[in-house]
Amino acid sequence: xxxxxxxxxxxxxxxxxxxxxxxxxxxxxxxxxxxxxxxxxxxxxxxxxxxxxxxxxxxxxxxxxxxxxxxxxxxxxxxxxxxxxxxxxxxxxxxxxxxxxxxxxxxxxxxxxxxxxxxxxxxxxxxxxxxxxxxxxxxxxxxxxxxxxxxxxxxxxxxxxxxxxxxxxxxxxxxxxx
Amino acid sequence: xxxxxxxxxxxxxxxxxxxxxxxxxxxxxxxxxxxxxxxxxxxxxxxxxxxxxxxxxxxxxxxxxxxxxxxxxxxxxxxxxxxxxxxxxxxxxxxxxxxxxxxxxxxxxxxxxxxxxxxxxxxxxxxxxxxxxxxxxxxxxxxxxxxxxxxxxxxxxxxxxxxxxxxxxxxxxxxxxxxxxxxxxxxxxxxxxxxxxxxxxxxxxxxxxxxxxxxxxxxxxxxxxxxxxxxxxxxxxxxxxxxxxxxxxxxxxxxxxxxxxxxxxxxxxxxxxxxxxxxxxxxxxxxxxxxxxxxxxxxxxxxxxxxxxxxxxxxxxxxxxxxxxxxxxxxxxxxxxxxxxxxxxxxxxxxxxxxxxxxxxxxxxxxxxxxxxxxxxxxxxxxxxxxxxxxxxxxxxxxxxxxx
Numbered sequence: 001x002x003x004x005x006x007x008x009x010x011x012x013x014x015x016x017x018x019x020x021x022x023x024x025x026x027x028x029x030x031x032x033x034x035x036x037x038x039x040x041x042x043x044x045x046x047x048x049x050x051x052x053x054x055x056x057x058x059x060x061x062x063x064x065x066x067x068x069x070x071x072x073x074x075x076x077x078x079x080x081x082x083x084x085x086x087x088x089x090x091x092x093x094x095x096x097x098x099x100x101x102x103x104x105x106x107x108x109x110x111x112x113x114x115x116x117x118x119x120x121x122x123x124x125x126x127x128x129x130x131x132x133x134x135x136x137x138x139x140x141x142x143x144x145x146x147x148x149x150x151x152x153x154x155x156x157x158x159x160x161x162x163x164x165x166x167x168x169x170x171x172x173x174x175x176x177x178x
Numbered sequence: 179x180x181x182x183x184x185x186x187x188x189x190x191x192x193x194x195x196x197x198x199x200x201x202x203x204x205x206x207x208x209x210x211x212x213x214x215x216x217x218x219x220x221x222x223x224x225x226x227x228x229x230x231x232x233x234x235x236x237x238x239x240x241x242x243x244x245x246x247x248x249x250x251x252x253x254x255x256x257x258x259x260x261x262x263x264x265x266x267x268x269x270x271x272x273x274x275x276x277x278x279x280x281x282x283x284x285x286x287x288x289x290x291x292x293x294x295x296x297x298x299x300x301x302x303x304x305x306x307x308x309x310x311x312x313x314x315x316x317x318x319x320x321x322x323x324x325x326x327x328x329x330x331x332x333x334x335x336x337x338x339x340x341x342x343x344x345x346x347x348x349x350x351x352x353x354x355x356x357x358x359x360x361x362x363x364x365x366x367x368x369x370x371x372x373x374x375x376x377x378x379x380x381x382x383x384x385x386x387x388x389x390x391x392x393x394x395x396x397x398x399x400x401x402x403x404x405x406x407x408x409x410x411x412x413x414x415x416x417x418x419x420x421x422x423x424x425x426x427x428x429x430x431x432x433x434x435x436x437x438x439x440x441x442x443x444x445x446x447x448x449x450x451x452x453x454x455x456x457x458x459x460x461x462x463x464x465x466x467x468x469x470x471x472x473x474x475x476x477x478x479x480x481x482x483x484x485x486x487x488x489x490x491x492x493x494x495x496x497x498x499x500x501x502x503x504x505x506x507x508x509x510x511x512x513x514x515x516x517x518x519x520x521x522x523x524x525x526x527x528x529x530x531x532x533x534x535x536x537x538x539x540x541x542x543x544x545x546x547x548x549x550x551x552x553x554x555x556x557x558x559x560x561x562x563x564x565x566x567x568x569x570x571x572x573x574x575x576x577x578x579x580x581x582x
Contacts, residue, residue, distance in 0.1 A: 076527070076529065133229065134582075143235060144238055
């Protein structure tokens with residue numbers, strides 16, 4: 001099916017949810033509300049003529065200062081059976097930064113959602129294991145947000161973890177074999 | 179009841195569940211992967227992978243660099259198949275800007291991509307066999323990989339982090355000597371596979387016992403988990419981006435997509451072996467059909483640094499050079515797209531958002547290794563500890579790509 005037809009099908013089925021349909025270089029994005037995202041994904045996965053059995057990618061995007069609702073969770077779906085694709089973009093506001101998890105539909109979404117939480121800071125409701133994945137557990141902030149600094153603001157100052165490391169090294173010295 | 183002579187009360191002795199740590203520095207984890215295994219005797223009850231030791235923030239870095247200077251970052255993802263990553267990135271950016279590489283460049287890229295596939299599969303299979311205990315293949319296969327790396331060096335001066343493809347083509351043309359040597363390689367390589375690789379493993383009874391019926395993934399599960407590449411095709415799904423959404427010259431050459439039947443470690447191994455032969459076939463056809471002509475698109479000066487001698491002698495080139503370094507490309511289109519390419523490990527996807535400036539607003543990398551590691555807990559549940567090693571080998575991961 002052509003991507004435009006798929007977008008129209010989604011719009012017919014969920015007229016209140018779909019906000020906008022965008023096309024760029026033959027790829028179609030459907031921008032939707034986040035509230036009924038799981039139901040919508042289930043529809044895309046189960047309907048025989050759509051049959052999006054393969055979640056290619058899931059990621060979060062921060063539109064800091066560019067859009068009214070700051071975040072977006074982007075789902076790139078592909079159907080191996082029908083060889084067609086569609087992109088769903090669910091808008092997520094900053095003050096309640098969460099969306100329903102789709103792990104029940106695609107098991108492969110598990111780590112993608114954890115990564116999205118880790119780097120962009122979107123919470124996935126109903127996810128079985130919502131922890132940081134790439135960064136250490138005690139990391140502060142979410143680096144892929146646009147307001148997260150690229151360079152450390154410590155400058156020439158020493159890294160705050162350094163004191164702790166030196167302390168541990170000093171303690172361990174007593175066990176050294178001479 | 180008296181205790182046994184060794185002091186163990188054998189009647190009441192019980193096996194206790196134990197948690198052990200495997201990695202991050204473990205020779206069989208192909209990099210810095212840490213697994214926490216809950217074991218009951220020899221059986222794994224639960225396996226929890228921890229990744230991120232190699233996280234460098236490639237996505238964040240790319241947002242702050244121009245399209246051209248983000249190219250070397252992609253080398254460092256899957257560092258044993260850097261050429262494929264470069265090609266994937268270039269194809270994505272080309273589609274975003276709406277330019278097309280000339281035919282000769284497309285053929286060169288196809289050749290390079292397939293050379294990378296051979297060298298990556300060689301490492302994948304050889305280290306996989308090495309982990310399980312079949313060391314000989316490693317020694318034989320690295321001889322052939324050396325030939326390929328020498329050919330890379332001949333073309334672009336680097337062996338691993340090549341950065342050879344450019345947005346809109348390739349950096350420099352290949353020489354006739356390169357093509358002749360590569361052709362000679364394609365003549366003898368299939369014989370080597372049959373005579374050496376397959377004799378060492380296909381008929382090996384220990385290899386069969388260690389790989390058959392281990393780590394079985396059904397076709398439905400494999401798709402649901404988002405597996406791609408030979409790891410998916412071993413389960414019998416013929417999904418290959420080169421066939422489903424051809425890029426470069428893949429629609430002009432003939433090749434088959436090998437699939438397995440049972441979805442176990444052995445079938446995935448067979449898929450990789452067959453892919454070596456198919457890649458060889460593609461390279462051969464590309465050399466035979468190689469057209470003449472330019473290697474950079476007419477629009478390419480807006481994207482790629484001009485050659486140094488032209489910068490020093492030609493005013494126009496000097497201006498392009500200056501603008502590219504300081505500002506980046508002239509206004510990218512306002513749009514977003516997802517472009518997937520088939521790299522040796524699976525499907526490498528780039529999701530690019532252009533916002534009209536010279537830098538990508540967002541560059542998302544869909545790394546196959548990341549998805550493949552996530553399936554490890556499922557594969558290892560109920561398996562023996564020795565099978566964990568076989569499972570890590572069979573999903574063919576590189577942690578540089580997984581952690582980005």
